[in-house]
Amino acid sequence: MIWRSREPRYDVASGISQGARDYQEDAITADFPVGAEAGFVVLADGMGGHAAGDVASKIVLTEVYSELKFHFANVASFEARAPEILRGVADLANETLRNHSRTHPETSGMGPTLVVPALVENRLWWISIGDSPLYLFRNGKLVQLNEDHSMAPQIDLMVQAGLLDAESGATHPDRNCLVSVLMGAKVAKIDCPSRPVELKAGDIVVCSSDGLQYLTNTQIEKVLARYRKSRSTEIAERLLEELVRLDDPDQDNISFTVIKVNDVSVRPQNDRAERQALAVTTRPRRPTTVVADPVLVPLPVAEPPQRPAAEAVEGDATTLTEADPDPQEARPPVIPRRIAALG
Numbered sequence: 001m002i003w004r005s006r007e008p009r010y011d012v013a014s015g016i017s018q019g020a021r022d023y024q025e026d027a028i029t030a031d032f033p034v035g036a037e038a039g040f041v042v043l044a045d046g047m048g049g050h051a052a053g054d055v056a057s058k059i060v061l062t063e064v065y066s067e068l069k070f071h072f073a074n075v076a077s078f079e080a081r082a083p084e085i086l087r088g089v090a091d092l093a094n095e096t097l098r099n100h101s102r103t104h105p106e107t108s109g110m111g112p113t114l115v116v117p118a119l120v121e122n123r124l125w126w127i128s129i130g131d132s133p134l135y136l137f138r139n140g141k142l143v144q145l146n147e148d149h150s151m152a153p154q155i156d157l158m159v160q161a162g163l164l165d166a167e168s169g170a171t172h173p174d175r176n177c178l179v180s181v182l183m184g185a186k187v188a189k190i191d192c193p194s195r196p197v198e199l200k201a202g203d204i205v206v207c208s209s210d211g212l213q214y215l216t217n218t219q220i221e222k223v224l225a226r227y228r229k230s231r232s233t234e235i236a237e238r239l240l241e242e243l244v245r246l247d248d249p250d251q252d253n254i255s256f257t258v259i260k261v262n263d264v265s266v267r268p269q270n271d272r273a274e275r276q277a278l279a280v281t282t283r284p285r286r287p288t289t290v291v292a293d294p295v296l297v298p299l300p301v302a303e304p305p306q307r308p309a310a311e312a313v314e315g316d317a318t319t320l321t322e323a324d325p326d327p328q329e330a331r332p333p334v335i336p337r338r339i340a341a342l343g
Contacts, residue, residue, distance in 0.1 A: 010039060010119065011260035013232035015240050019211055019251035025053035026209045026255035027061040027112075031069065037267070038075045040068055040118040041257045045132050045209040047181070048110030056110040059100060060182060063093040064116060079120055083192050086127035090114060090182070090190065098184030111183035115146065117207050122264035123196035124205065129189070130181050133213065135220070136197070137204040137228070142221040147191040149180035176210070199261045204228065204235070208256030212239065214248055232258045 012032045018024045025046035032039030044060040046053030067089040071078045078085060093114065101108050113130025124145075126134055131150040136143055151174045159169035169175075180189035199205075204224055206212075212220070223242055227235045235258045243254060 007262040008034065009037060009121075009261075009263040011232045011262060012039070012257060013236040014257040015236040015254065016256075017211075017240060017243070017254040019243075019253050020249055021251075021253055023054060024253055025057055025112075026211070026253040027054075027057035028209075028255040028257060029061060029065055030257045030259075031065070031072075032259075038072060038078075038118075038120040040072065040116060041207045041259070042068070043115050043132055043207055043209060043255060043257070044112035044182075045130065045211075045253070045255070046110065046112040047178075048107070052107045052110035053112070055100075055107060056097060056182075057112040059096055060093040060112050060114055063096050064089045064114065067092060068116070068118070075120055078118075079123070079125075082118065082125045082196070083127075083194050086116060086118065086125065086192050087190065089116075090127055090129060090187070094182045094184060094187060097182055101184050109183070111181045113149075113178070113209070114182055115207055117205060117259075119199070119205070119259065119261075120196075121266050122199045122261075124199055125193070125196045127190065127192040129187055129191070130178055131176070132207075132209050135206040135208070137206065137221065137224040138200065138202070140221070140225050142217055142224065144217075145197065147189065149178060149189045149191070151175055151177045151179065199264055201261060201264050202228070203261040205259040205261065206256055207259075209253060211252040211254035212243070212256050214246060214251055215239070215242055232260045235260075 010032050012030050014028060014030055016024075016026065016028060026044070027046070028041070028043045030039070030041045042061050042064045044057035044064075046055070046057035048056060068085075071085050071089075097111065101110070113128075113132045115128040115130070115132040115134055116126060117134055118125045124136075126146060128134060128146040129149065131148050131152070133144050133148070134146040136145050151172075155164065155169050155172050155175055158164045159166055164172070180187060206220070206224075215223075219242060220239070223238050224235065227238055236256070239256065239258075240254070243251065
């Protein structure tokens, strides 16, 4: 008899490419621990040019990832107020960008999009700001779940109304202009549903930057349909191959994560409620900064057991003649350490 472990609940793989650009402004990470019932992706597509767009996307990814990792220590607690938490981490990232721009004026005008799908068992929550798409492939059909915060939807409406012809709409120079983005100022539009989307076994979720949209929805759909029974790594490879095959001289940065949903079982509510979190439930909601100068942090040293004066200790090379140790020898060592401080 051969024992086989069942497939993981989520089969996840990511792909990233610089495309035809001189530098990479996308930042992406996926956190799906082996055997876990929950996980999330953070994707930020920077804008603002070299040394600005890439900085912005990394700042946002770092802040959002670290904050969500903290909240996912207790998945039931996260789900109890998922939209609030997702909006909160976006606000925190936006505040961090604002503070960075104030102290680094040369990065003024930088900003990234943000899309964060958070999966818990068979439920999909998300927050998105900007035009980075979140797709769901189900039963051979591809649909975009999140809103597109660019001029593209409005231009498409003008085409439908007969105000523009289809070719002019497809090549309109304002098509990729964003109407909402993280830049440290008030965010114009946020897509963060109050209820999750219920997933089904066999669903494929794709979270990507707009670089993937150099492929049409039909092209993406065909790849997912053809390789839907393959591992997520192969799907990611095939999508990158299709983009390479296009050989578009204007190809934008590409980053995406493919999530195959294998298991949609749901544990009883009582079981979820009884789980105890191993982390504290509150955390300061302010951006983290790094102290510029090292701080000397004393290491705690356990005091040795007291022995009577003039007691001979077996195996010692000398005999103790004083009950109190030398004050200099009792001083604990110190080491330089960089610490994080709340700004």
